[in-house]
Structures are given as structure tokens and as C-alpha cells.
Amino acid sequence: MGVIPFSFRNFGSLLLFIVSTNNLNGSIPEEIFQLPSLSMFLNLSQNSFTGKLPVSIGSLANVSVIEISRNHLSGEIPDSIQNCKSMQRLLLNGNALSGGIPKSLSQLKGLQYLDLSSNDLSGAIPVQVGLLDDLQLLNLSFNNLEGKVPNSGVFLEFNRIDLEGNDRVCGGPRVLMLPVCHSHVHSKRILALKLAIALASLATIFILLSCACSKNLLGSGSFGSVFRGVLGDGTAVATKVIDLQRHGAATSFAAECEALRGINFKNEDFKALVYEYMVNGNLEQWLYPDSNHGRGDKPAFGLLSRLNIAINVACALE
Template structure:
């Protein structure tokens, strides 16, 4: 026990306090106790000085240091009164908290229903996907967010919502879209997401009002590769995104790319390199082994990344009507490389002839 390095207790409905004896685990480097019903003071010495707010978020009544984004501990309350107060709060907080959440969700839900399939105000509509629509919203403090409302007429929407909540609760990276919170009732499910003001990579590729230069494209592709590297090898549980494409690559104000939409993602078990599944993968970005046997692995995402690279530099979708029969995007680019890369690369991104050499190297890799 004393040599323990990783302890993940999140999503286990654990109640009570965090034992101070855990401070003695000097080898403990990774600790998660989020999404439980813990209360009391968060230990503040030993290995706990290295843990962040992410380790303790979404709990019942934890208190501690401001750096952990927890409420301050009221140590000045007499012991006797403290016990009585905590006993009362155990009943008061859940009741009032539940009422507030239910009322808030009903208000949001009614606004959504009043617009029928249009969702919230049409002016705030950002886009739609396989399982619902996304709208722009503003929190009480003025923070802009994206609200993804699931279409519960679709059976797959329930599973997609559960997957996104589970996956995004386990991962955190600068190149992944952050889930701020999940909202769920019997007939309403939504995710509140970090807002990406520059929109999707798809918008920049296929809109006449937007244009990317070579340096921006390379930086975006590096950001996406960094996100995949983290999902596959940097998180506690390997995650396969399963649906990497331009519409799921979102850009912030600084044109930094963030990978989003984990609705069909798969968590690989410890030691697993692949999994057989019937996930709904987007045609054109799907690895051959999935199409033949329904097998997904981290290599599936790598294949999709190669298609994404080719699409970004050619501005041609893998589902383009040009590709039929045996001719697909991969074969088209490979054939063109020997005859001259300039025949397939979008000319608007090339400023100097020397840049074709850089692009050819990248396309060879793709």
C-alpha cells in the first residue's frame, strides 16, 4: 500500500471523508476522487500538496485550500454545533440542490421545446451532429459556452451522452474540448462545453469567407496529433476517438485546435490494443480493419488522422464524388505524389514554390 503510485476512486459514489493517513503515501503521484459524495477537509500535506482541483471536483461538501477550488473550512465553528450543522446539511443541501437543478433544467428544457426542432434562439445555433444540435450560451459570469442538446428520439443519443460524460471526466488536455458540466433528466440531456469562437476546421476549409495559410495548417495538425498522443498514451485509460474529421476539430481565438465530440469514443481496457465494436464511424475516415471486421484500435485514429491531413491540404473530402470504385483519396494522393504534388494541393495555401517540398513531405507521411 505504501508504494502505491496511482489511485483512481472517481465515479464510485463514495461518501465520508478523505483519510489523512493517505498523506503518508509518499509514492502516490496520481489521485482522483472526483464525482463522489465526499465531505470534510481535503488533506493538505504529504503527497496531497501536488494534487490539483481536478482530483476533487464534483463532490458533496469538500473544503480546503483555494487552489483546489473548494469552499473554505469553517474550523471556528464549535465541535458540538459543527456536528449538528453537518447532520442538518446532509438533508438540506440535497433537497434544495435537487430543487434548484430540476427547476433550472425545466426552464432550459421548455425553452428548447418551445422552439421545437430549432432548439434555442436560431441566432445562437452553431451546428448539428448525428445525435443533436449545438447552441451558443452565456453563463451568469458572462462566460461563453457551447451547449450540446441531444435528440432523445434517437436511441443512440442516450449512449452517446453517457460516453461523452464518462470519457471527458477522465481526460484533460489543452488540445481537447473541455466539458464544463453534464445536464441530465429523463427527457433532457445536454453537455455544457468550452466555447470555440473560431468554429470548426471544416468551416475554414470549405467557406469562401475563411482561409488558412500553410503555417496555420501545420500548427493545427500538430495540435490534433498532440491530442491523439495524449488520448492513446497519456491518459489513465487509452481512448480511441473513432470519429476524427474536420467538423470535430475546433479552433479557439488563437487558432489553437481542440478535438471534440467523443460521442462514439471507446475506452480500451488495461493491456488491450484493440476492441471489436459496431460503432457508427463516419464513412471516408474509417480504417479498413473497421469496415471489414468492426475492429477499432489506436491505429484507427492514426488512419483517420492521415485522411484528415490529406483533406486539409487538398480541400477535397474523402466522400467527394470524384472518388468511386477503386479510386479513393489515399490512392489519388499516392498516385499524384510521383507526378507532382502541385496537381492535388490547394493552391491558395502555397505562397512560395519551396513550400511544395514541405507539403510533399507531410503528404508522404499521411
């Protein structure tokens, strides 16, 4: 019980330091990492140490095994750990370490066993770590890692890698049987793009309709009116304006387009559809030339033509 006394710094001839399973608490004294002769083992596992992993861990250039698992350490793994050039086994599992897996671990060329499981590590898995030539076992299970798993090195052998408990990792070699990665565009960017397009279109419609509504009226239907308009680049368009005061108008509009866009025009709500302009009038004029909005001449096609059209539509529906 208790803490590690600072007097340990006076033991200049220690080759190994093992105090595991002793219920020691408090922070890890930096003096331990500065013992000049420590060259074999440092084992502080299964205690109750708190605080961060000291940056001075990088001073253990000659230690082959560092085990500080099953404590209550927090914070990130310091990049200074890359200075532990003789390290073969690093066990930091069972803590509350956060941040990403440091790429600096790839500098430990003799590393054979790396266990970072059961922490709060996040971010992507560095490709460089899996390419260590001597690495025999990599345990990254039960963290918050995400993204594509590297498809090389130790990741090619499922019995040497453990990624269990990381629900947001994907891809990697088939032997790992992970979900396929999908490219995602941030939803806010999609929304912003759609909104920008909608606003630009509606602004154009607003200007056109404000300037010449009655003059460019092409016809009226059950749920609204159709106007002729010209865009800024000279493109002629037909604009269908839905009258929301008519019963069933909203349902009709929803059936004609996938995305609804609404604006306020003269304090009255309306919705509009923009089509490529066609000079031959509307369907009502061709079917009923004697109607109020008709052309006043004979139908463009007779009974036989209409019958063929009906047959074609019926076949399409079937």
C-alpha cells in the first residue's frame, strides 16, 4: 500500500524494478525512469497508480520490458517512448489512456509484443506500427479506434492481431472479417450544398416571377399554374407554382419531386417545380383544344393515336 518513496532514486545499481500487485497508488515518480542502471524489467502492473504516463519514460533506453498494465493512468501515450530503443515488450493495457496510438511506436524496431487493450484510445490505427518486423502480437482490443484497418504487416495474420471491441473499424485483410469501409461525406456539407442550390434556384424563380407573372402564364391546372421564364444564361424554363390552398396540392407536389423547397413570396407560401421549357404548350391544349386555355384548333392526334398511347401506358404499368 501507499506510494513509491522517492528514496528509490538512490538505488543506482538496480537492473530491474518489479512492484506489481501491491495496491500502490498516487502518481508514478519520474525518478524511477531515471535510474541509470535499469536495463531489464520495469513492472508496475496491477496497482492503483493515477495521473499521466511521465514523459521521462523515454529515458529507459536500455529496458527490454515495460509493464504498467491494470492501473488508472490517463492522458496520452507520450511520443518520448520512441527513445526506448531496446524495448521488446510494452504492456499498457487496462488503464484509461486516451488520444491516438502514437506513430512514434514504429521507432521501436525490436518490439515484439504491444498490448494497448482496454483503454480509451481513439482515431485511426497507424500503418507504421503494423510494419514492425519483429512484432509478434498486437492487442488493440476494447478501445474507441475507428477507420480503415491497415492491410499489411501483422494485420495479415488474424492470430497476431486483436481488434475486438472497436466497433468503428473497417476494411483490412479479409481474414479479420471486418465490415467494408464506406466513404462518407459530412452531412452538414451535403445540407449546405443542397441549401445553396435550392436558394440559388428559388432566388432566380423569385426574380422571374416578380418581373413578369401574368405575362408569362402558360396555363393553370388542378393544383397550380405554369409560367414561362428565362434564366440568367438564356435558358428557357417552365415553372410550376403549387397552390397550397387547394386540397391535395401538397400530396401532388410530393409525388413529383423528392426534395421539397419552400419560400415566402408576398407573405404567402408556395412551392415550385422548374422544367426545361417546351414550345408546344401544355397537355390540356392538345387534348382539349376548345377549352378556355386551348389553342382553338383541332387535336394534334385522333382517336387511334390516343388509343395507342393508352395501350403503351398500360403496358408500362404492367
